[in-house]
Amino acid sequence: MDRFQHYVDGAFEDGAAGLESLDPATGQAWAVMPMASAADVGRAVAAARRAFVSGPWPLLTASARGKLLMRLADLVQAAAPRLAALETRDTGKIIRETSAQIAYVAEYYRYYAGLADKIEGAHLPIDKPDMEVWLRREPVGVVAAIVPWNSQLFLSAVKLGPALAAGCTVVLKASEDGPAPLLEFARLVHESGFPPGVVNILTGGAEAGAALTSHPAVAHIAFTGGPGTARHILRASAENLARTSLELGGKSPFIVFADADLASAANAQVSGIFAATGQSCVAGSRLIVERSVKAEFLARLKAKAEAIRIGPPDLMTTEVGPLCTARQRARIAGLIARSLAAGARLVTGGEVPEGAGFYFPPTILDCSDAPDAPCLAEEFFGPVLSVAAFDTEAEALQMANDTAYGLASGVFTRSLTRAHRMIRGIRAGVVWVNTYRAVSPMAPFGGHGLSGHGREGGLAAALDYTTVKTVWLRTSDDPIPDPFVMR
Numbered sequence: 309m310d311r312f313q314h315y316v317d318g319a320f321e322d323g324a325a326g327l328e329s330l331d332p333a334t335g336q337a338w339a340v341m342p343m344a345s346a347a348d349v350g351r352a353v354a355a356a357r358r359a360f361v362s363g364p365w366p367l368l369t370a371s372a373r374g375k376l377l378m379r380l381a382d383l384v385q386a387a388a389p390r391l392a393a394l395e396t397r398d399t400g401k402i403i404r405e406t407s408a409q410i411a412y413v414a415e416y417y418r419y420y421a422g423l424a425d426k427i428e429g430a431h432l433p434i435d436k437p438d439m440e441v442w443l444r445r446e447p448v449g450v451v452a453a454i455v456p457w458n459s460q461l462f463l464s465a466v467k468l469g470p471a472l473a474a475g476c477t478v479v480l481k482a483s484e485d486g487p488a489p490l491l492e493f494a495r496l497v498h499e500s501g502f503p504p505g506v507v508n509i510l511t512g513g514a515e516a517g518a519a520l521t522s523h524p525a526v527a528h529i530a531f532t533g534g535p536g537t538a539r540h541i542l543r544a545s546a547e548n549l550a551r552t553s554l555e556l557g558g559k560s561p562f563i564v565f566a567d568a569d570l571a572s573a574a575n576a577q578v579s580g581i582f583a584a585t586g587q588s589c590v591a592g593s594r595l596i597v598e599r600s601v602k603a604e605f606l607a608r609l610k611a612k613a614e615a616i617r618i619g620p621p622d623l624m625t626t627e628v629g630p631l632c633t634a635r636q637r638a639r640i641a642g643l644i645a646r647s648l649a650a651g652a653r654l655v656t657g658g659e660v661p662e663g664a665g666f667y668f669p670p671t672i673l674d675c676s677d678a679p680d681a682p683c684l685a686e687e688f689f690g691p692v693l694s695v696a697a698f699d700t701e702a703e704a705l706q707m708a709n710d711t712a713y714g715l716a717s718g719v720f721t722r723s724l725t726r727a728h729r730m731i732r733g734i735r736a737g738v739v740w741v742n743t744y745r746a747v748s749p750m751a752p753f754g755g756h757g758l759s760g761h762g763r764e765g766g767l768a769a770a771l772d773y774t775t776v777k778t779v780w781l782r783t784s785d786d787p788i789p790d791p792f793v794m795r
């Protein structure tokens with residue numbers, strides 16, 4: 309079996325324990341992943357802290373940091389096929405998607421490489437004639453980055469890129485499920501020439517996560533995962549009062565008006581819910597469709613869902629592969645059962661197939677007559693679409709916002725004025741109009757409510773990893789006047 313290692317303080321090492329990783333396509337163990345103990349995490353944070361305060365890293369210019377990030381981007385691009393194959397093997401995500409996504413991950417590092425020397429301070433036109441006052445943008449310190457099992461390379465790039473560009477150091481905890489691509493990525497970080505301790509990569513579960521997020525030397529926690537874990541993290545951050553950015557789940561509305569290009573909307577909906585086997589935080593998992601076209605649109609979706617090629621994730625022809633874990637599949641099947649009991653109607657899919665691997669078919673649940681079915685409120689994180697129907701635009705908007713989440717949303721209409729009204733009214737961090745699932749390093753991304761807070765991507769994400777230092781410099785040689793009067 310393959311064996312993977314942690315990367316701490318510039319060296320590769322075994323974890324305190326090992327965990328067999330299952331190939332989701334077969335259910336068989338294929339590799340042993342290290343599992344970090346609290347002590348392993350402590351050493352990694354200590355290394356990150358040392359690298360932040362002393363050694364070559366704080367002395368590097370911003371341009372030099374950018375060059376390191378650029379080298380990392382080039383190495384990621386060159387290694388994309390190898391990293392994609394590993395992610396496919398360890399998580400079951402189809403090779404068609406991992407190949408394209410990881411090649412694009414390099415662009416995130418490139419974007420932040422270019423941004424490193426554009427994080428500027430400011431000079432203030434201060435209201436005192438004998439003072440010069442300016443603001444320095446300084447890195448906040450050690451960043452704890454925690455990612456879930458889907459898209460680990462992508463979700464860590466949106467944390468590492470801006471944090472390193474800003475001059476922070478990082479301890480990145482991969483998920484205990486599917487960590488192989490990140491542990492392999494550590495080799496590229498090493499090869500790029502980052503000083504020891506600047507980037508540390510471990511894997512582990514809740515114990516390692518809790519040790520990391522409560523560590524007194526951690527200044528910022530950048531987390532992607534579920535809202536339940538986020539609550540643990542916020543409690544842990546009461547120890548170190550670290551800043552947090554939380555990218556959590558979603559129950560994103562996908563709204564189709566009768567005047568939309570239905571063929572195009574159907575393709576976007578298929579991509580929005582069945583790509584990545586639905587294991588995507590932005591999955592357009594709540595179809596809200598105008599009643600007059602509901603039957604036609606559902607017929608299109610059903611035909612498309614049933615034509616999807618389900619199979620081994622490492623074949624380029626496969627369109628839906630297995631779920632990442634058996635646990636995830638059982639959770640999805642349980643939520644479908646509860647939804648059917650609450651009145652939802654199965655349009656297609658829904659049955660756990662026979663055979664090896666953690667497969668689950670593309671599934672559509674019609675909840676038009678079951679507005680309280682749990683499938684309209686709870687995140688599946690799998691290939692399951694819940695459908696509701698509306699009659700008026702006001703109703704569509706009300707249904708779209710009837711969620712505790714607020715991550716992404718999609719609106720399909722040919723009416724420009726209606727599109728603008730919906731853009732204004734929808735409470736979500738992202739609105740896609742006549743498209744879905746588009747991302748870019750330049751575009752901020754994040755949510756409201758149970759979907760978390762903070763934004764990843766874009767310039768603002770790099771500023772989030774900085775703190776402002778205000779400098780006052782007196783330019784007068786005269787003695788300081790009355791010491792008892794505030795100036």
Ligand code: NAD
Nearest residue numbers: 455456457483513514517518533534537540555556557589
């Ligand atoms: P999860 O919350 O169970 O785990 C996420 C990470 O947190 C893992 O690395 C896990 O080991 C770690 N963790 C677990 N307990 C911890 C603790 N007590 N302290 C610190 N860390 C701890 O999430 P999951 O089930 O692996 O992933 C699915 C969730 O992630 C879904 O809700 C999905 O929507 C969300 N997600 C969000 C985004 C986004 O950008 N908004 C992207 C992808 C996934």
